[in-house]
Amino acid sequence: MRRMSGNEIRRSFLDFFASKGHKVLPSAPLVPADDPTLLWINCGMAPLKPYFEERVAPPSRRLASSQKSIRTNDIENVGRTPRHHTFFEMLGNFSIGDYFKEDAIAWAWELATQVFERPPEKLYVTVHPTDDEARQIWLKKVGLPPSRVLDDPSDFWDIGPGPCGPNSEIYIDRGEHLSCGQPNCRPGSCDCSRWLEFWNLVFTQFSHNEDGSHTPLPKKNIDTGMGLERMASIMQGVDTNFETDLLYPIIAETSKLSGKHYKESPESRLAMNVIADHLRSVVMAIGDGAAPSNEGRGYILRRLIRRAIRYARTLGFEGPVLNALVPTAAAIFAEPYPELGTKTEAIARVIRGEEERFHSTLTDGMRIAEGMITEAKASGRQTIEGRQAFLLYDTYGFPLDLTEDIAAENSLRVDRGGFEKAMEEQRRRARAARQGVEGWDSSAAFAQSLRQFPKTEFVGYDQFTVKAKVLAVMKSGEVVAAAQPGEEAEVLLDRTPFYAESGGQVSDQGELTSGEAHVFEVFGVRKLEDGKFLHLGRVGEAPVKQGLEVTAKLDRERRLATARNHTATHLLQAALRKVLGDHVNQSGSSVEPERLRFDFSHPAALTRDELRAVERLVNERILEGLPVTWHETSLAEAKAEGATALFGEKYGERVRVVSIGDFSRELCGGTHLNAAHQVGLFKVVGEGSIGSGLRRVEAVTGEGALAYIEGRDDLLNAVADELRTTAPEVPAKASELQKALKEKDKEVEALHRRLGGFAVEELVAAARDVSGVKVVAGTAETGSQDALRELADRVRDRLGSGVVLIGSSAGEGKVSFVGVVTKDLLPRGLNAGEIVREAAKVAGGGGGGRPDMAQAGGRNPAMLDQAIARGLEVVAEKLGAK
Secondary structure, rough: OOOOOHHHHHHHHHHHHHHHEEEEEEOOOOOOOOOOOOOOOOOOOHHHHHHHHHOOOOOEEEEEEEEEEOOOOOOHHHHOOOOOOOOOEEEEEEEEOOOOOOHHHHOOOOOOOOHOOHHHHEEEEEEEOOOOHHHHHHHHOOOOOOHHEOOOOEEEEEOOOOEEEEEEEEEEOOOHHHHHOOOEEEEEEOOOOOEEEEEEEEEEEEEEOOOOEEEEEEEEEEEEEEHHHHHHHHHOOOOOOOOOOHHHHHHHHHHHHHHHOOOOOOOHHHHHHHHHHHHHHHHHHOOOOOOOOOOHHHEEEEEEEEHHHHHHHHHHOOOOOOHHHHHHHHHHHOOOOOHHHHHHHHHHHHHHHHHHHHEEEEEEHHHHHHHHHHHHHHOOOOOHHHHHHHHHHHHHHHOOOHHHHHHHOOOOEEEEHHHHHHOOOHHHHHHHHHHHHHHHOOOOHHHHHHOOOOOOOOOOOOOOOEEEEEEEEEEEEEEEEOOOOOOOOEEEEEEOOOOOOOOOOOOOEEEEEEEOOOEEEEEEEEOOOOEEEEEEEEOOOEEEEOOEEEEEOOHHHHHHHHHHHHHHHHHHHHHHHHHOOOOOOOEEEOOOOOOOOEEEOOOOOOOHHHHHHHHHHHHHHHHHEEEEEEEEEEEEHHHHHEEEEEOOOOOOOOEEEEEEOOOOOOOOOOOOEEEEHHOOEEEEEEEEEEEEEEEEEEEEEEEHHHHHHHHHHHHHHHHHHOOOHHHHHHHHHHHHHHHHHHHHHHHHHHHHHHHHHHHHHHHHHEEEOOOOOOEEEEEOOOOHHHHHHHHHHHHHHHHOOOOEEEEEEEEEEEEEEEEOOOHHHHHOOOHHHHHHHHHHHHHHHEEEEEOEEEEEEEEEEEHHHHHHHHHHHHHHHHHOOO
């Protein structure tokens, strides 16, 4: 039987379907471009939905792809089973109203038996019991015996109202020695290792109606899916996907670095499986423009990284290691995704930053988790309490599923309900953040309502005012005959100069007039997927109705201000790549008339010199007056020209390339100037982090830059007036004042120390005897945390033996605590860390430290006395005092 590498399988699949008239599509990025209902592309069908829903014309009725996909819904099984993954590639062939079951089945059999050379006698298929058409094709056209065409009631793809249909799955018999031995051990009925399903053919032929009934679709479709990793395990003759060349190189490198053998124990195998799987997901996702963060898909990446870190720890790794495995992971995908090679270093830097951040809390978090487990077992509980899991999440950065893994390894579970209750505020914020996605007003519904109208001709690249006709008027999502003065509506025009919000650029604004009448004020514009432009606004002096002839006139000054910022954004990206390196990739942008914002990948804050170099380079190109030109070409030709594309953006076959001399070349549909000198002036006004490995630069141009510089000049002059000096002398005057303030601070600190001497006497005089132990518990006014520690040490020295707990109001709504236990009392169970922690809780804070000395803080000065009283109670409880 033929043996193939993962790359050969992928290539053979796509070449086969290309020979059958299919257009081979490149994998869409993992970050969905135009489906706000998805966090990740999770199957081969996902990026093709607009074609199947007839919102966009497909490039061909026959399509094939190898689609990168991420799913995390069963993450707890990853590494434990042979085939669960968070990242995988889905090979698929698709028919959009073209061929149907007979061709789909015949080609699947041809590929499996003739190209992949799987023995026909080892192949079995399942069909839905009602799908006699598919059954007869398998029996009569393919020639399978009835014993290998089996009914499976679950073979029906249906996710609710919408297209649905039966499916047929292809299995391979991996040998009777792997059978579970049960009487019903057969494909579709048994999950044992003998039967491996490797291809699912979905026949979308029905519409699932709202009343639950199914009616035939006028156009029938084909959607198939073959897991590349599964097929690799078959073609390479290994027991699990992890032993294929798509994952094992990472496992081998992990084994080498750890000094542990992959199969030396179930624990080693599990850890290396999880690391290999999660690292692939993270590398591919970051390569496609995602970044770790605390929200949405960014948090999924952070969870995967932290879960992998925790398993790396079980292999003996005490510090960062995942970043060292990135080149190995990238090498696996060098053939299908060569762009990863140029990003490997940047991806590794992002992952290392995440590793360092989590390692700083992992040790403490694991210690706390182990304490929780010990406590639960000692008290006979079977669960880790929800509030405890939340503490690990909130304080130590443990994702809930990581805590669940740790609990499961100790035969415990986590109280998810309690965790969710503790997370209530965070979840409310998350729901609010998701409203923008879940409440997104899908243009699909509008496209359906306006289906009978032609698409809008956009003429706004070179015209600001045009004659147009109103094709349709909409209110509240419904087409209406007319909208009356004062009403808000959306207007569809046959042609328009108005740019629709897209690619980070805001839409144009302006007006529609008819004769002398101002009939419609345009607030904003959006473009539907089928090319129609909807103009949102308010009706003016006369009704707006279908067929009305109007003059569409955009706000020229607003357009030019926006164009300045858009052209400057292109100059900025090119300058950032020149100064920082080619790893810089755009992850987002916002282009408005007032300012621009550019988000990009970079692992560290820009230094002042780097920002100055970027700003200077942009302004030099502006002064050169480089021409701004654009042309349309094919996507392949644009990439060959070296045009920069935005990750996550979905491009058609024809694209628009905007060039600024030889300095910048990008795929862009936005509006621009004619020459760089029209930008006037470029000024950076802000730079900061928006997530791990992501930076944001904000800037202004033209009049905005001039206003910013004038404002800074006014500010400097105001400071100079306040310091009674001139603007050039401000730095020297400020330095002189700073030096004087430091001297004053020293005088104040010395005064506090003198006052501290009196405080020592007062505190010692107020010492209590608790079961034979001298205890000082009180408050004092100190100038700093250092002074509070020094005061506690002096009281301890005066006591000789005893316990000290002192609290102080730190100002600005904060309190500080220091606790000291002399070492001769430690054997009696007294612990300074526990004492200050309990005290700080009363004041809305926390803290800890060594048994003999600890510090804590709080947020409620009004509870300072009660906090000290609680600390005294802890001491008494430990000493058994009543």
